[in-house]
Ligand SMILES: Nc1ncnc2c1ncn2[C@@H]1O[C@H](COP(=O)(O)OP(=O)(O)OP(=O)(O)O)[C@@H](O)[C@H]1O
């Protein structure tokens with residue numbers, strides 16, 4: 001039985017204008033991601049990875065091509081529709097976690113539900129359950145500064161899941177983590193995929209992430225130039241990250 005397609009990207013292009021000079025950030029990307037897949041995007045700096053993620057996340061609009069999520073073409077949504085899409089259909093995780101410093105872990109997880117109009121009791125209950133899922137039930141009253149980087153990123157994952165999105169987008173989610181915390185985060189992501197068919201697209205420079213993705217794509221000059229199979233990623237992980245860690 002084939003899984004439902006969650007994200008369908010076709011002929012996606014984005015040009016930015018810098019005075020007279022157009023910059024082609026993305027130049028015709030096709031990508032299909034099905035429910036319960038963890039897909040990686042790798043590539044050199046400036047190759048268009050964040051641009052691609054922003055377009056899928058409805059943070060930006062393409063110059064050409066289309067993004068459809070759960071069969072809805074984002075190009076058909078007005079600005080309000082796109083804001084609603086970002087709130088309900090997508091979860092975001094970032095390199096530096098982007099938690100609200102003045103709020104506790106529990107309140108951070110509640111926030112997107114609050115914006116979506118989920119009643120107080122229900123959102124507190126769901127936030128507690130999500131913190132338990134990410135292994136942080138004992139930390140719900142802590143503010144971000146009282147948590148380690150790995151813990152903050154797990155709160156960010158719980159927050160990303162709070163409105164039960166169709167897809168979770170991560171831009172360098174392990175970029176600020178040591179390799180042990182990166183492994184733990186990817187273990188959590190794999191368990192969310194297996195337990196609740198969560199779908200992830202992760203932009204990364206980290207071989208640990210590539211190793212844990214079901215498949216990855218290499219982007220260069222705004223195009224996907226090849227697919228990286230799972231086994232290939234495993235070899236990468238053994239070498240590069242341990243060499244990096246040896247330097248500290
Ligand atoms: N808002 C913008 N205005 C103009 N040019 C932009 C804008 N955003 C990105 N670009 C350009 O588009 C290209 C792709 O940028 P993008 O941020 O997608 O790269 P990236 O692959 O995420 O790089 P990195 O690994 O450094 O994060 C770059 O040449 C960048 O300078």
Ligand SMILES: [Mg+2]
Nearest residue numbers: 049050051171
């Ligand atoms: Mg980027």
